[in-house]
Amino acid sequence: MTIKTFNKNVLDRDLVSFFNNSKKPFIIRNIFNSEVNIDFLKNKFQKEKVLTLNKDSDKELLRLSTLIKEIEKGKKYRLRANTKLGNKIFNYIDTSIIKRLKGKQKNIFDYLLSYGKSSRQKTLFLSTKGCTFSKHAHVISGMIFQLSGTKTWHISKSRDDFFSIRYKSFLNPNPLYVTDKTPEEELKFTLNPGDFLYMPAYWFHYTTSNELSLSFSYFFTEKITYYLKYSPLMFIYQGLRNPYQAIRKAIEKEPEEHIFDRKDIINTCNKLKNPIKRTEAIEFFQKNDFS
Numbered sequence: 001m002t003i004k005t006f007n008k009n010v011l012d013r014d015l016v017s018f019f020n021n022s023k024k025p026f027i028i029r030n031i032f033n034s035e036v037n038i039d040f041l042k043n044k045f046q047k048e049k050v051l052t053l054n055k056d057s058d059k060e061l062l063r064l065s066t067l068i069k070e071i072e073k074g075k076k077y078r079l080r081a082n083t084k085l086g087n088k089i090f091n092y093i094d095t096s097i098i099k100r101l102k103g104k105q106k107n108i109f110d111y112l113l114s115y116g117k118s119s120r121q122k123t124l125f126l127s128t129k130g131c132t133f134s135k136h137a138h139v140i141s142g143m144i145f146q147l148s149g150t151k152t153w154h155i156s157k158s159r160d161d162f163f164s165i166r167y168k169s170f171l172n173p174n175p176l177y178v179t180d181k182t183p184e185e186e187l188k189f190t191l192n193p194g195d196f197l198y199m200p201a202y203w204f205h206y207t208t209s210n211e212l213s214l215s216f217s218y219f220f221t222e223k224i225t226y227y228l229k230y231s232p233l234m235f236i237y238q239g240l241r242n243p244y245q246a247i248r249k250a251i252e253k254e255p256e257e258h259i260f261d262r263k264d265i266i267n268t269c270n271k272l273k274n275p276i277k278r279t280e281a282i283e284f285f286q287k288n289d290f291s
Contacts, residue, residue, distance in 0.1 A: 028196040032094040037148040057262035079126035086123040109221040127209040134288040141201045146191040149213035155205040162233040202231040
């Protein structure tokens with residue numbers, strides 16, 4: 001089994017039909033040309049301060065110029081879900097595929113993504129060789145544009161069963177589900193510069209950077225019928241467990257201010273009262289690289 005893949009000459013009616021009717025991940029190869037790379041960031045945004053994760057998955061607030069110098073020395077860093085840069089580079093990327101797929105459709109929850117200092121719909125990801133993450137799923141869908149470098153994706157072959165998910169609300173107020181990596185039940189593929197990926201809400205995935213990688217993600221919410229049809233238990237559970245924190249986060253702070261590092265996660269593990277669950281959580285999150 002492989003992920004559905006289109007070439008850049010696919011007819012709009014075929015693409016839109018698959019997007020609207022299947023609601024499964026798919027790739028479009030070489031759909032856009034990208035001029036956004038590390039030199040582009042250096043030339044235009046070197047004075048911007050960014051919150052990064054270092055090789056130990058600890059937070060560091062650095063100027064972008066300093067971050068790039070550290071990367072050029074071979075240091076391991078990750079810039080995750082940066083909205084300030086994401087919004088600034090949006091006009092430098094050919095994102096016409098978004099309109100081709102979605103048209104003018106906008107759902108009510110998208111306004112929460114757009115609220116605050118900068119739109120949470122437009123985010124930049126930077127990761128150096130070896131950076132990875134835990135296997136997780138978002139409440140929102142994403143359209144991913146691979147800008148430079150290559151990144152390997154691992155995604156579940158089908159939608160995960162609600163009861164099989166390891167941690168359903170552990171990382172509050174970040175609306176993420178986290179679970180075990182199961183290579184035998186996953187699809188593996190690599191995105192190259194110019195490739196596009198659609199990742200539906202609540203579809204589990206994780207990535208590994210093969211080299212210095214830059215990607216841009218456009219996040220959005222699906223229609224309410226999507227959640228009720230494909231993931232009702234996840235949607236209802238998250239709505240009951242995490243509504244206040246998620247709304248407060250959306251209004252008050254930018255996503256990068258909520259980036260969790262290894263220290264934060266282990267502290268959360270230590271707060272678990274059940275000793276067995278506490279030990280299991282610490283072992284699980286210690287072996288996951290959050291850089």
